[in-house]
Amino acid sequence: MYNIFFFSLNSYAVVPEDFLYEDALGVICKEGSPLQEDLRYCLSRGYLESDHELNREYKKRMKKLKLIKKKKLLSSQKNWLKRRENKCTSEYELAEGGHEAPIYLLDCYVQEKEERINFLKNYR
Incomplete structure (x- = not known):
């Protein structure tokens, strides 16, 4: 007879x-509102907009680079994605x-993306 144990370490x-x-782009953001729903709408909008800009900037930068620089940027991007996830998950935890946990998580992702966009704009 076998005993089977299942356990999870935050899977x-x-x-x-x-x-x-998801409809944040179609809603006017109420800047400065203390309501959590308004904060989440503003952060959702910022997240979606920065995601679009990050992807656009990354593609634009990759088009202009030579192969060696492309490989370095790809490696850098992968490392950044891991660091961002770890940092933002930590802030959430x-x-x-x-009730603020989702707000901290979204805010972290928006800030990290904005920093990365600036990095990409200056990457040569």
Whole structure:
């Protein structure tokens, strides 16, 4: 007879898409509102806009680079994605249990993407 034990070490990854308002681009953001729903709409909008800009900037930069620089940028991008996920997940976990956790997660992703966009614009 065999005993089978199942256990999990946080097997569920927290991703911003779990908390996004998909219609955020069609809603006017209420800047400065203290309401969590408004904050999430603003952050969702920022997330979706920065995601679009990041992808556009990355593609534009890759078109202009020579092969060696493309490989370096690709490697850098992969490392950045891992660091971003770890950092933002950590911020979410610090607020776990609170209603602010999704806001911290989305805000982290938006800030990280904006920094990466600036990095890509200056990458030569």
